[in-house]
Each structure stands twice: as C-alpha cells, then as structure tokens.
Amino acid sequence: MSRVSESGRRDQILRATCEVIADQGFRSLRVSDVAKRIGTATGTVHYYFPTKRDLLHAAFEHNFSRSLERRRQIIDAEDDPLTRLRALVESYLPEGEETERAWRVWAELWIEALHEPELQVINDAVYGEWRAMMAGLIRECQEQGLVRQGDAVIHTNLLIGAVDGLAIQVILGSRSMTIDRMRQVCTTYLDSLVEDVHV
Amino acid sequence: MSRVSESGRRDQILRATCEVIADQGFRSLRVSDVAKRIGTATGTVHYYFPTKRDLLHAAFEHNFSRSLERRRQIIDAEDDPLTRLRALVESYLPEGEETERAWRVWAELWIEALHEPELQVINDAVYGEWRAMMAGLIRECQEQGLVRQGDAVIHTNLLIGAVDGLAIQVILGSRSMTIDRMRQVCTTYLDSLVEDVHV
Amino acid sequence: MSRVSESGRRDQILRATCEVIADQGFRSLRVSDVAKRIGTATGTVHYYFPTKRDLLHAAFEHNFSRSLERRRQIIDAEDDPLTRLRALVESYLPEGEETERAWRVWAELWIEALHEPELQVINDAVYGEWRAMMAGLIRECQEQGLVRQGDAVIHTNLLIGAVDGLAIQVILGSRSMTIDRMRQVCTTYLDSLVEDVHV
Amino acid sequence: MSRVSESGRRDQILRATCEVIADQGFRSLRVSDVAKRIGTATGTVHYYFPTKRDLLHAAFEHNFSRSLERRRQIIDAEDDPLTRLRALVESYLPEGEETERAWRVWAELWIEALHEPELQVINDAVYGEWRAMMAGLIRECQEQGLVRQGDAVIHTNLLIGAVDGLAIQVILGSRSMTIDRMRQVCTTYLDSLVEDVHV
C-alpha cells in the first residue's frame, strides 16, 4: 500500500509536470510551479526527482507511454485495418484537451532534444513505435486489397511527417491551419491511397 | 557612414543571436553568449535591443526574411514551374550548415510562439508566404498540364506539413529519418502529383 | 538486553559519526551520511540524538573518552616513568588509522569550538587530563632523577603545544613535516630533558 | 584608475571575507554575510569570485600574504639576529585584534585543507616561508655565537609546532593556556637555546 501511494505520488508529480509544460512551456517551468499544482513543497518534488532535468525527462517518458497506451486500443480493435488506420490518424489530430496537451509536451520535447542526446533516444523510440503501428496497418490494408500497392514505408513517412508538421501549426493557433483543415488534408491523403485500388 | 555601421552592428548582433539559438537553443541563450560571439560587451547588445525579448523577436524576423530572400530567386527563376517547384522543395531540405541552422531557429520559434502571440504573428506571416509561393507554383503547373488537377491548397498543405514534420526529425538526428529518406519521400510525393497527368 | 542493544546502537552511531567527521570533515557531514554508514535511516539517528548538534557534541565526547582510555593503560603501566613518558608521547603521534582518525576529529573540534563555548569546555577538560598526565610523569621522573629539574608545567606546555602543532601538519600531509620528522623532534626534546641530568 | 578601484573592490571583499571567517567561522560563512559587511549585493561578490570556494581560497591566500608582509619588516630590521628572532616569535603570539584574527583564519584553513588538496599547497608554501625565516635567524644566531649549536631545523620545528599548538589553545580561550603563559613558554624555550652558549 505504501508502494501504491509512492507510485501515486510519482505519477501525480509527472502528470502535473506535463500540465505545466503544456501550459507554460518547458522554458518557464519552475519546480515550484509543479509543486504548487499538486499542493506540495518543492522538497517533495526533489524527493522523487533529484534534479529538474530528471523530472523533465521522466515527464517526457510518461507523456510518451500514455500516448502509446491510448493508441494501443485503436490498433487492437476488431475493425478492419482501413477503419483502424483512419481511427489512428484521427486520434492524432490535436483536438480535445488531452490530445492537444500531449502535442504541446511533445513539441517541447523536440526542441529540448535538439540539445539533449538522451531525449533524442526517447524521440527515436516513440517514432519507431508510431511508424511501426502505421506501416503495419497500411500493409494489412494492402494485403486485404483496401489500399493500393506501393512502398508502405514511404506512405507512412509522408503521413507521419504531415501529421507532425500540421499539428504544430494547429496548436500554434495558425489562422490558415485549423483542426478542420488538418483533418481534411489527412483524410484526402488517406482517400488517395484508397481511391485507385480497383484501377 | 555611421548609420551604415550602426546597421552593421545590428545585423551582426542578429546573426550572432541566430547562431547561438541554433547552437545552444533558445532556452539556454544568454545575452552574454551573443556578446561574446561578436567580441563585445552585454551593454552593447542592450544598446541596440533594450530587452532580451526584443533581441529574440528581432532575430526571428531576421531569420525569416533571410529565408524568404533565398527562396525568392528560386521562384523568380526562368525555369518551368515544375522545375521551380522541385527546386523550392529541395531548398527546404535541412542539408548544409546554413539551411540546417535556419531550421533550428525556426523550430525554436515554434515552441516559443506557443506562449507568445506576437511570435505567432510572425509564424503566420511566414506560412502565408511559404504557402502562397508553393500553391502558386502548383497552380502554374496545373495550368500548363504538368501536374494533375485537384485542390492545389490541399496539395500545398500536405507538402508543407510533411516538410516541416520530416525536417524536425532530420535535425533531431533521427536514425530512421535521414536527409536522404526525407528527399525520397518528398520526391515521391511530387512524382505522384505528376505521374497521372496524362491519365 | 534492550538497554544493551540501545547502548550498542548509540555507540554505533557515535563511532560512525567520528568516522564521517574524520573522512569528510565536520563541515560536510550530513546526518544522512552517518545513517548510511550504519545502514539505517536518518530518522533512527534522530531517535537517539534529537538534533545534529547533539550528535556532534556527543561524538566529540566519545572521541575524547576513547582517547583517554587508550592512554590510561600507558600511564598505569609498570614501567619506570621515563619509559612511560616516552610511550605517552609516542602514542600521540598521528600514525596508524585509529590515531590519525582521532586527531582529525580532534582538530575539527578545535575549529568548531571557536564558536561553541560548550565545546570549549570539552577542550579544556581534555587538556586538563592530558596536561595532568604528562606533568605528573615528568615530576615522577624528576623525583627519580631521570629528568633534570625545572618547571614541569612549562616543559609540559611546550611539549603538548608542539605535539598539537606538529600533528596538524602531519595529518595535513605536509611535505616538510612527516611522521618521522615529528617523532625526531619530540624525541630530541625528551632527550634534552634527560641529557643534562648528571651535570 | 578603474583598475585601482577594481583591485580595491577585490581587496575589500577579501578583507571582509577574512573578518567573517574569523568571526563566524568557515562553516557558517554565507556569501551574503560578506556582501552585507561591505554593503553590497551578493551578485557583486560573485562578480569577482565566481564561486564561494574561489572566494574562500583567495581569502586564505590574502590572509597569508598579509601575514608574511608584516613579518618581512621584522626579519629585515637592523637588529642583531637574536633580537629579531625574539621579535619574530613575539609577533606570532595571538595578541591584538589583527593577529588573533589572522590566527583564526589560519586555523580554519587547516581544517578545510584536510579535505582540499589545493589548500594544502597554500599551507605548505606558508610553512616553507615561516620555517625558512626562523631557521635562517637561528643559524645567524649560531654563527654569531648567540645561540648554542645544534640542528637549527629541529629547533625550528619544535618552536613552530609549539607556537601553532599553543596559539590554538589561546584563541580557544583555554583557561590553562593564556597569552601570558604562552609567551612564558616560548620565551623560556628561546632562553634555553641561549643559556648554554658559553658552556
């Protein structure tokens, strides 16, 4: 039970850290902000994470594993692969508080990782998973004749790249790239993979 | 002459600032780093840019206008629009010191802009230009029958999104997204716009 | 039995404290270092010594009484007083792990005592004992004609002063004051007390 | 002129640091105590000495060179060597605010040096000087027949050791070792070096 409570505390801190990153950004996150958000002392945060750096790295991993968990159920659903592919892409659109928050944390990680090899490892791991999931679904679709032939990896890379790039603009509140327009772009691309199947 | 030298000093500071942002990141940029890089005192930097914020915003605009200048000559070249479209995309691949540096500054701006509306305005302006250039070229191609019909804006958005998303991975040194693979993805997409033209 | 074990725990803590003082110094001693050394929690240390100050003062007294115990057997030996005098001085040379450790603790106490009257009392008590032992032996020697006449207290003070001052240099690892040279200085002085006896 | 004022600031900080060390001890010295003593901000102290450690080491060297300067004039006086020898020893008795303060700083250095090799180097240098001065004078005395023959280095070591050891007790306010008693001990020893000259 004490282990549960400890683990609870740790998770609580990590969740709060992700919230602060999403709200204020990595740059202006103070350890005391995290503490304040869960109504504790900074000492408590340091009790679990010796340094701010440790805290932030752990928060990124936490954000990552929660993201993956949420997608796992989409991948493992009973639907046909094309439906699941569309659902997977849809689940990445930065809509809704939770997803947008995850994207913001994610974007902050990229920039931090530019100067922290340790975070690049996390980034690589995440992309590995994300790419494998999507390429797997595309291949399943191809096997079932739902998607036209062609290099699944190239389709995947284009799609993931576009999702990343467009999501940034959406969370930046860009006037010309709204969530609806992003959805339209992604859907159109997916449609284009399907439309020529019978040709 | 004194105005020239003043302007020289200002530019020198902005160039140095971009270099520091690219090298160490926004988060760990100190005014004294910029000063050191051009062999002057922090007081001098503050003489031109009262606050750090002023300095950084000016640096982003500087990075932006230099980027645009470099593309202008591609757009205005004598070649046919498809050649220019391919050249434009190619020019955005993060290869070479200058382009990679520009991308790094750019990525740092995104993250900073998440919490600074004033920077979002810059982002919007840049994307407006970038989108207009590309959509214009695609439309020219379509008019000349070099590219298949379809919503040019959607093609543009997908392509710009992909370039952004992939470029991030490339500058992050991702194992699975190298500059060559990025080029392949972009080229394949451009080819796909072309290939069905005569169908 | 519980009292024995309690007393055992207390002693164990005090011994560990002396070791930490000797190893890292008073200044950088943390309660957690002491706890770690005996494989317990800081709470346990505080159970026996409410404050760090209590712990340190007790440790000094512990160091002191162990020191005295070790000399008692020299003083109470069966040998003639001159032999015992030489043995006593010899026993104070900072040679061997235990003696050197005691000296380090001792030196740390001096400095701490500069700002803690309570520790000055301990210092005075220790010096009282040390001076009484030595002066007593010198007087015994004089009575037996083994040492020339003269103020025994002055001889004692000079000798004790020299032992203290030289020991510091030895434990500091001074190049010009090694344990051998210290021994030579002390022996020479003792010899000088003896040599003119028959004159 | 600006260099003079800078050097003035540095010296002012070092002097204040020595005062704080003497008053409160090394252990409880806070950078803000030093700043407060000269009516400046902590930032100013750090402007001259990046870390607390730098400050303290510089303060020790400062204490050391001031000590040496003061003795230099004794050594270089016109008097006969015996007079100068007596004056040198007298000058080391911890009497008077300045000398006592120097001794306190000195004692704090010893303890700190136990765990800082860099300070041991300073200690060695100081002892080298101190020993050379004294041994030189003793030899001069011997050459002029003012002091009896014998190993000057051993006399020196005994005397320096005694001065150190006794000074500690004096500054500790020991009941049994007052400044007068210390003077008596030292004088008696010096007398003993002289008394047998004509034998």
Next chain:
DNA sequence: GATGAATGAGCCTTCATTCAT
C-alpha cells in the same frame, strides 16, 4: 556609440527535522 561594474530578483537544490506508522 560602447563599455563593464554593479545590482538583485529569482530559482534550483540541500538537508535537518518532523511525524504518522
């Protein structure tokens, strides 16, 4: 125009101490 000494608010981190178990 340019400098750099000086400032001081702010933040991370440490660690003795407490207390519920």
Next chain:
DNA sequence: TATGAATGAAGGCTCATTCAT
C-alpha cells in the same frame, strides 16, 4: 524502536538589466 516520506527554510549561483563613464 525504527522508518522514510514529506517538509520548508536557507543559501549559492545566474543573468537580464542599469548606469556612470
């Protein structure tokens, strides 16, 4: 008797900013 999670005061250090020169 013993634990260790939690606390929070304290202090070293950073760095943007100011200002006299």
